[in-house]
Amino acid sequence: MIDFGSDRPVHRQLADIIRADIAAGRLEPGQALPSETRLMQQYELGRVAVRQALGVLRSEGLIVTVKREGSYVRPQLPVERVIIEGAAEVTARMPSPDERKELDIAEGVPVFVLTQPRRTTRILPADRTILVYEK
Incomplete structure (x- = not known):
């Protein structure tokens, strides 16, 4: 109460x-x-x-x-495990309106920005992503 x-x-x-x-x-x-x-x-x-x-x-x-x-x-969406290898950089920020729409991200949920050498930068919803570091 x-x-x-x-x-x-x-x-x-x-x-x-x-x-x-x-x-x-x-x-x-x-x-x-x-x-x-x-x-x-x-x-x-x-x-x-x-x-x-x-x-x-x-x-x-x-x-x-x-x-x-x-x-x-909010329905629970599947969680994705993302492998981070070598010299990767991960930052967190709030998504743009277009990113929110494209990734179906609820208001208030941040994204991870994953940058790895020789790979395309990925924008990942933080509420549905598990980052795993592998040496």
Whole structure:
């Protein structure tokens, strides 16, 4: 429940509750979250607090929001293991809008930029990539 006397903002508390429901499997990948109105009623919060909570979860890549439909738990996508050999350089940054669209990356999810000698630079979604270094 929401602790209105807490120093933690109420929208962060709501985000914590929804995040815990996702982690525990009470909200499954692809499942719709309760509507903003339902969340407002259930937790006795205003629309701004509910929208801020959903924004936090979107920025963490846990949910996606479809205009005029609602918010859904983000489906789990397959994870790719990428081998890094020799003198490689890996940096992390936020993707451009075109990269987000092309790679189907949720808002708030960074990318790895993998540069290896004599190979094409690769842009990899950080939430679906395991980098493995091999000597």
